[in-house]
Amino acid sequence: MPDPTTDLLWGARPTATRGPRPTLTVADIAGAAIAVADADGLPAATMQRVAERLGVTKMALYRYVPGKDELVAVMIDTALGEAPEPCADGWRACLRRWTHAIYDRFTTHPWTTEATVGPRPIGPNELTWLERALVALADTPLAGSEALDTVATLAGHARAIAQQWAAATNPEAAIHRSFAQLVEGREDRFPALARALADPGGQGQALDFGLDRVLDGIELLVANRSSGR
Amino acid sequence: MPDPTTDLLWGARPTATRGPRPTLTVADIAGAAIAVADADGLPAATMQRVAERLGVTKMALYRYVPGKDELVAVMIDTALGEAPEPCADGWRACLRRWTHAIYDRFTTHPWTTEATVGPRPIGPNELTWLERALVALADTPLAGSEALDTVATLAGHARAIAQQWAAATNPEAAIHRSFAQLVEGREDRFPALARALADPGGQGQALDFGLDRVLDGIELLVANRSSGR
DNA sequence: AGGTATCTGTGTCCGTCGGAAACAGTTTAT
DNA sequence: ATAAACTGTTTCCGACGGACACAGATACCT
Numbered sequence A, B: 001m002p003d004p005t006t007d008l009l010w011g012a013r014p015t016a017t018r019g020p021r022p023t024l025t026v027a028d029i030a031g032a033a034i035a036v037a038d039a040d041g042l043p044a045a046t047m048q049r050v051a052e053r054l055g056v057t058k059m060a061l062y063r064y065v066p067g068k069d070e071l072v073a074v075m076i077d078t079a080l081g082e083a084p085e086p087c088a089d090g091w092r093a094c095l096r097r098w099t100h101a102i103y104d105r106f107t108t109h110p111w112t113t114e115a116t117v118g119p120r121p122i123g124p125n126e127l128t129w130l131e132r133a134l135v136a137l138a139d140t141p142l143a144g145s146e147a148l149d150t151v152a153t154l155a156g157h158a159r160a161i162a163q164q165w166a167a168a169t170n171p172e173a174a175i176h177r178s179f180a181q182l183v184e185g186r187e188d189r190f191p192a193l194a195r196a197l198a199d200p201g202g203q204g205q206a207l208d209f210g211l212d213r214v215l216d217g218i219e220l221l222v223a224n225r226s227s228g229r
Numbered sequence C: 001a002g003g004t005a006t007c008t009g010t011g012t013c014c015g016t017c018g019g020a021a022a023c024a025g026t027t028t029a030t
Numbered sequence D: 001a002t003a004a005a006c007t008g009t010t011t012c013c014g015a016c017g018g019a020c021a022c023a024g025a026t027a028c029c030t
Helices: A004-009 A026-041 A047-055 A058-063 A068-080 A093-106 A124-136 A144-164 A171-183 A193-196 A206-226 B002-007 B024-042 B047-052 B056-062 B067-079 B090-109 B122-134 B144-165 B169-181 B191-198 B206-226
Strands: none
Touching: A004 A068, A026 A047, A026 A068, A047 A058, A047 A068, A047 B122, A058 A144, A058 B206, A068 A093, A068 A124, A093 A124, A093 A144, A093 A206, A093 B144, A124 A144, A124 B169, A124 B191, A144 A206, A144 B144, A144 B191, A144 B206, A171 B122, A193 B047, A193 B122, A193 B144, A206 B206, B002 B067, B024 B047, B024 B067, B047 B056, B067 B090, B067 B122, B090 B206, B122 B144, B144 B206, B169 B191
């Protein structure tokens, strides 16, 4: 049973011979939708606005894409783009670069952080990203499921931090301010939070901080496995 | 300038004296909406269905709630519930319990994982959760911003893992299978992934695995700070 | 008491969304 | 030349969030 979404993502489209030449491609539509989402957010990427941008009617898009969900799936895989090449600098450096790279994608297309939540059809690009991270862990003594969990943790962290960026132009400061505004006048109720927010340092270090902690933890596990057991 | 959402979440509602007795409360509405979302997902929690469940018209809800977004905000704060009491077993055990507790909330109300993405109005319950985690880190040499980043990492991890749960009744196996299905026949393209998926062990360990790695990493940092510099 | 301001719940209406269905025009295979 | 197949458009629908005007209920004020 061929899933239309899977076919679309994995390029199993039957090429037609008869009939008028299509004026669009799925890539065109995905590109237009991504442009709209980049500019005005994912909710603004309606079929209507995407069609307008391409100079066609809304319903014309349904000749190329089965529905909105499938379009979003293609958008995600396109926005993530090609995964970085395999690297040979040791697993830690590679995973660090990998996490920075996917963080870069998340921040370049802020809507991807909300679009990639929950179970959804996975495209070839996304699967290649996963593959590349697992390759980096291949020469460690980690079990397969542990490697998968590691990558999930890293990707989750990158997405979580990128989501804070998605707020305003000056992100971390903005989220800082909004919290501070809430705590103001309630310092007795949230003393630890008030104290933490009073710390001015470490702006913009959120990604690397968590990343280095996770990598330290992995390194510890790898070291333990390599020695005793 | 009073923000209606903030007022609603933080209980600054002006109590009316004249006019008919209200038949509902904001808590009633939030409860009904949560029940619908728990049963059929967040998209099913429309004003219509929530109103039906309460035996009133859709528009009656707008007497209590400014709009859908504000209702979702109240839903989130209600579903998260009261944060666990402060604990005195050392920061590591406390953070571990904290992460398990918030993971429990995420899985009890699966829609919260998608609802708590991105910047949004924060309620008192959610802020108390944050406060409690920071309290656990209060006696460590971590800076305020580092403590905040730590909590963000832990919460992000719990949410990421809970999202996989949200898929089916047998969650991790399901996501495993869907990946395996994609890799099938493409093992040459995704060799590391094929190998990792072949590992049968470690099902259902994703939360603790990542959690322990992060905590190990934090512990290392704490140790380094406490000794040398 | 009676009037009146105020609040509640309802009914009606609108714009926008994703999508179904029928249609006309265009191109290729027979 | 004719028929099949495909494209893009038009029209239509139900569901959604929400604005607005209304009728009924309640408590304050004189």
